[in-house]
Amino acid sequence: MSREEVVIAGxxxxxxxxxxxxxxxxxxxxxxxxxxxxSYGPEMRGGTANCTVVVSDDPxxxxxxxxxxxxxxxxxxxxxKFEGSVExxxxxxxxxxxxxxxxxxxxLLVVNVRSLExxxxxxxxxxxxxxxxxxxxxxxALVGLQQIRRAVEHAFEQKPRALEVNLRALEAGHALAxxxxxxxxxxxxxxxxxxxxxxGGAGNDSDGSACGLH
Amino acid sequence: xxxxxxxxxxxxxxxxxxxxMKGAEAIGEAAIRAGAKAYFCYPITPQTxxxxxxxxxMPEVGGVFLQGESELAVANMLFGAAATxxxxxxxxxxxxxxxxxxxxxxxxxxxxxxxxxxxxxxxxGLGGVLAAQSDYWQATRNSGHGDYRCPVLAPSSVQEAAxxxxxxxxxxxRYRNPVIVxxxxxxxxxMEPVMLEGLAAGEPVEKPWATQGCGGRExxxxxxxxxxxxxxxRMNRRLAxxxxxxQTDEVQVELYNVRERHDLVVVAYGTMARICKTAIDRLGKxxxxxxxxxxxxxxxxxxxxxxxAARHSAAGVVTVELSQxxxxxxxxxxxxxxxxxxxxxxxxxxxxxxxxxxxxxxDLVKRGAA
Numbered sequence: 001m002s003r004e005e006v007v008i009a010g011x012x013x014x015x016x017x018x019x020x021x022x023x024x025x026x027x028x029x030x031x032x033x034x035x036x037x038x039s040y041g042p043e044m045r046g047g048t049a050n051c052t053v054v055v056s057d058d059p060x061x062x063x064x065x066x067x068x069x070x071x072x073x074x075x076x077x078x079x080x081k082f083e084g085s086v087e088x089x090x091x092x093x094x095x096x097x098x099x100x101x102x103x104x105x106x107x108l109l110v111v112n113v114r115s116l117e118x119x120x121x122x123x124x125x126x127x128x129x130x131x132x133x134x135x136x137x138x139x140x141a142l143v144g145l146q147q148i149r150r151a152v153e154h155a156f157e158q159k160p161r162a163l164e165v166n167l168r169a170l171e172a173g174h175a176l177a178x179x180x181x182x183x184x185x186x187x188x189x190x191x192x193x194x195x196x197x198x199x200g201g202a203g204n205d206s207d208g209s210a211c212g213l214h
Numbered sequence: 215x216x217x218x219x220x221x222x223x224x225x226x227x228x229x230x231x232x233x234x235m236k237g238a239e240a241i242g243e244a245a246i247r248a249g250a251k252a253y254f255c256y257p258i259t260p261q262t263x264x265x266x267x268x269x270x271x272m273p274e275v276g277g278v279f280l281q282g283e284s285e286l287a288v289a290n291m292l293f294g295a296a297a298t299x300x301x302x303x304x305x306x307x308x309x310x311x312x313x314x315x316x317x318x319x320x321x322x323x324x325x326x327x328x329x330x331x332x333x334x335x336x337x338x339g340l341g342g343v344l345a346a347q348s349d350y351w352q353a354t355r356n357s358g359h360g361d362y363r364c365p366v367l368a369p370s371s372v373q374e375a376a377x378x379x380x381x382x383x384x385x386x387x388r389y390r391n392p393v394i395v396x397x398x399x400x401x402x403x404x405m406e407p408v409m410l411e412g413l414a415a416g417e418p419v420e421k422p423w424a425t426q427g428c429g430g431r432e433x434x435x436x437x438x439x440x441x442x443x444x445x446x447x448r449m450n451r452r453l454a455x456x457x458x459x460x461q462t463d464e465v466q467v468e469l470y471n472v473r474e475r476h477d478l479v480v481v482a483y484g485t486m487a488r489i490c491k492t493a494i495d496r497l498g499k500x501x502x503x504x505x506x507x508x509x510x511x512x513x514x515x516x517x518x519x520x521x522x523a524a525r526h527s528a529a530g531v532v533t534v535e536l537s538q539x540x541x542x543x544x545x546x547x548x549x550x551x552x553x554x555x556x557x558x559x560x561x562x563x564x565x566x567x568x569x570x571x572x573x574x575x576x577d578l579v580k581r582g583a584a
Contacts, residue, residue, distance in 0.1 A: 021405065025234050028407050034234070036405035040260055040343070061491035063404055066569040 002057045004142045005065040007082055009050035010074025010095070015129030019072065020051035022133055022155060023140070026147035027055040035063040048077055055142045070139060072132060073099060091139045093132060093177075111135050111180045118172055124162075127169035134173025138181065145174050232407035237372045237397065238263035240408045241305065241331055244379035246271055249415040250329075251300040252278035254288040256310060259343040260399040261333035264305040285310040289317030296326040297436040299424025301383050301415075305331035307399075308349050309340060311357065318392055319358025322453075323438025325423075327386035330364075331379065331395045333402035336536075336563045344563025345399030347484060350540035353396045354513040361450050363457045365464060366394045366512040368483045372406035378510070380413050385464065387419040389456055396512060398536060400485040400565070460514050467516035469523065470494065472505035476527040477579045480506045481520055481545050481555065482534040485565075490534055492568040493575055502579055512541070520548040529582020532556040532575070536565060 006023065010016040017038055024036040038051040052068065054060050067087040073079035074095045083105060086092060091109040094102070097116035113135050115128035122131075130152065137148040152170055156163035235243070242264045245253065253272055255265040265281065272279035278295075282288040288304050295302040306314065311332045321328050332353060336346035353366045365385050369375035375397060382393040423434050440446035468487075471494055472479075482490045487508040494504045507523050509516050524531045533542040533555045545555045558574045560566045566574075 021234070024405060028232060028234050034407060036234070037400060038403055040399070040403045060406075060488075061495065062489040062493075062568045063400065063406075063485070064489055064565060064567055066567045 002142060003055070004070070004140060005052065005054045005068040006070040006072065006136065006140070007050055007052050007065070007068045007085070008072040008074075008136075009048060009078035009082055010072075010098075012047070012049040014049075014074045014095075014098075016049050016072070016074055017051050018155075019129055019133045019136065020053045022148060022151045023053050023136060023143060024055075025154070026137075026143045026151040027053075029150060030143060030147045032057060032142060033060050035060045037063040048075070048081075050078065050082075055140075069141075070136070072136060074129075074132065076100060079103075093135050093139065095128075095132060097128070109139065109180065109184050111139065111177050113173060113176060115173075118176075119169055122165055122168050122172065124165045124169075126162075127165050130166045130169035131173035131176075134170040134175075135177040136173075137170070138174040138177025145170070232409050234405050235372060235376075235408045236263050236403060236405050237369070237375045237401040238305075238333070238403070239267045240372045240376040240410075241379045241395070241397075241402075242267035242271060243408075243410060244376035244413055245303055245329070245383070246275055246277070247410065247413045247415070248380045248383040249301050250277065250303055250383065252280070252291075252295045252302040254278075254280050254282055254291040254295070254302070254304050256282055256285045256288050256306065258307045258310045258335075260335060260345070261305050261307050261331065261402045263402070264331065264333075285313035286317070289314035289321075292328045293317055293321050293324070293326060296321065296328045297324070297425050299421040299426060301327070301329075301387070303329035303331065303383070305333065307333050307335045307402075308337050308346075309335075311349065311352070315352075315358040317358075318364075319356070319360050319362065320438050321392050322358075322362035322364065323360060324436050325390040325453075326392070326436065327383075327390055328392045329379070329382045329386055329395065330392060331397070333397045333399055335399050336561060342563045343399070345485065345536060345565055346561060346563060347398050347486065347536040348538075348540065348561060349396065350512065350535070350537065351543075353394050354515070354544070357394075362453060363460075363513055364392045364394050365389070365460055365514070366396050367466075368396050368510060368512050369401055370468075370484050370487050370508065370510075372401065372404060373408050374510075375401050376408055376410065376413060380415075384416050387421075389460065390423070391456065396484075398484045398486070404485075462514075464511060465514045465516050465519075466510035467519045468506075468508040468510060469519065470506040470508065471498065471503070472507065472523045473503060474526060475503065476505045476523070477502045478504045478529040478575055478582065479523045479527040479531045480504060480534060480575070481509070481531060481541070482506065483509050483512065483541065484536075486534055486536055489566060489568055489571055490575075493571040496568070496572050497575055497579075500576075502576070504575055504579075509541075512544075515544045515548065517544075517548040520545055521550065521552065524549055524552050529579045530556065532558055532578055534566075534571065534574075535559045537561050 119128040367378040
């Protein structure tokens with residue numbers, strides 16, 4: 001059973017819910033089961049927002065997840081809150097433009113995305129979240145870049161001018177993740193993160209990674 | 215980057231494929247497909263997206279969208295509009311539902327088909343906006359005064375939220391009775407794939423009681439006032455027969471991993487039941503057989519399904535709710551001579567994770583075996 005869960009967290013306004021929606025839409029377009037559960041509490045007002053996306057080949061029971069395969073931390077509070085929850089051997093995308101520390105975990109594949117600086121170089125700082133989404137697409141075992149690309153194209157149908165820079169941002173993020181995956185592979189870490197069946201839930205429970213943070 | 219719509223309502227009507235929709239939106243679309251002609255509302259988290267969706271969709275299908283000045287006004291608009299025989303509904307959340315309770319009693323007394331969607335948040339009082347199931351008693355007993363009951367349908371996915379919304383309109387017409395769709399906040403806010411194809415109104419029910427102008431026939435009166443006690447008691451008995459018929463004919467329940475023998479039987483509904491399923495799957499890998507009885511109709515309650523599953527359970531039954539224990543009353547009534555249910559619940563907007571529920575179930579099995 002292939003299954004993958006991602007928590008995307010940040011300040012309200014950073015596009016975390018949108019990133020999650022596009023991931024979910026891409027997964028649905030690929031014929032998979034999917035759930036997208038947002039935090040919607042008072043914490044959204046001026047504080048943090050997050051959503052949990054579950055992608056699976058089978059019907060999804062709980063949309064609530066204890067140990068997601070991946071976490072996207074768009075700000076420092078999100079990294080502090082969710083880093084410890086990531087499944088052993090999973091991945092972490094850190095928005096380096098807003099987070100002033102690296103990962104504490106040593107058993108995760110970590111991609112540090114300086115999304116604001118990268119987006120500025122691409123010509124539109126608003127595309128920062130698409131860079132992060134691209135990195136996420138690079139790390140996900142169940143949703144590919146092409147599917148995400150189509151979801152983004154659909155989302156920007158009414159805004160063709162914005163689409164172009166957003167697609168470039170998506171690809172830049174994806175390329176960055178690829179570099180990190182290769183680097184992690186060279187170090188002998190990142191088992192199962194090359195997309196070759198790494199999302200098998202049971203397998204990850206038993207791979208014996210030295211993770212005492214649960 | 216501003217709000218980007220991934221789909222639009224008109225698209226939802228055209229293409230036969232699964233759409234990614236919020237529960238609140240799926241409820242709105244299902245109501246339109248059920249032929250709802252009027253929607254009255256007053257915004258409240260976590261279901262305002264129903265109103266947002268219908269503000270756009272209702273005019274597209276020639277229906278009425280009206281935001282009232284309060285929930286009291288909304289509920290009385292429902293009374294008036296339902297009396298014309300049109301399919302009408304509202305959506306609200308816990309405190310708003312309480313405000314509608316008086317009119318709901320009148321609507322039940324006048325035997326009008328109205329659908330109430332209650333996407334529960336946590337209480338009591340203004341409480342909080344997060345998910346809860348703490349209005350079970352209110353929905354399944356009496357929201358308002360008097361001797362009446364309403365069917366209560368409890369979805370546990372976005373797809374089911376759409377299907378049960380449609381079913382609610384059918385039931386309401388068939389029984390001339392208000393029907394409640396009772397969802398927790400997660401159902402309202404979550405996005406999941408929805409197949410809208412096939413969601414369509416059934417055969418129209420004759421409504422000779424509707425006040426549509428009495429040219430060529432005797433006038434009809436829609437009311438709940440009966441000052442003659444004999445007449446009112448006759449009416450009460452007739453209503454009781456109606457509710458008894460619902461208990462015979464309208465029970466809906468899902469059984470998950472229910473077998474001949476169990477280590478433990480769980481009763482849970484809504485999103486809470488899905489969290490329990492994940493825990494059950496995990497315990498299955500440990501060799502423990504845990505069965506789930508998920509009431510889809512909370513009234514009528516699936517008495518037989520609960521009783522039957524509980525008969526062969528080493529550690530008995532546990533009721534799991536997002537409250538301090540309300541449905542457990544119905545579970546205990548269903549268990550009868552089999553004993554009493556254990557309880558696990560979180561409230562105040564706290565939702566237990568699969569890990570937490572797995573631990574609770576494992577402990578109960580251990581204690582049951584001891």
